[in-house]
Amino acid sequence: MFPVSDTTERSADGGPATEAPPGGISCAAAVQHVYEYLDGELDDRLEERIGAHLGACAPCRSLFDFERAFLDVVREKGLTAPESPELRERILALLREEEEGGA
Numbered sequence: 001m002f003p004v005s006d007t008t009e010r011s012a013d014g015g016p017a018t019e020a021p022p023g024g025i026s027c028a029a030a031v032q033h034v035y036e037y038l039d040g041e042l043d044d045r046l047e048e049r050i051g052a053h054l055g056a057c058a059p060c061r062s063l064f065d066f067e068r069a070f071l072d073v074v075r076e077k078g079l080t081a082p083e084s085p086e087l088r089e090r091i092l093a094l095l096r097e098e099e100e101g102g103a
């Protein structure tokens with residue numbers, strides 16, 4: 001009978017609240033997989049998590065929507081991948097113009 005006092009493990013109250021992110025995946029992790037997600041290249045479990053995350057996280061959802069629109073433009077122009085920062089910048093500028101056109 002050992003006096004097991006592992007109170008360090010239990011930080012029930014007052015401890016630093018580690019909020020569970022939506023979908024059990026952090027924003028950083030979700031964003032990291034944005035292209036794979038949009039291309040459907042993720043395994044089902046991760047795709048499901050990110051889907052759940054996007055359902056609850058508005059900032060990430062709008063980011064993913066934006067990236068999807070970005071990829072659409074890239075494909076529309078017959079380009080393969082936005083590897084060139086300059087090209088990416090140009091396309092982003094085009095998208096921004098379209099979005100702000102109504103204002």
Ligand SMILES: [Zn+2]
Nearest residue numbers: 026027057060
């Ligand atoms: Zn998020």
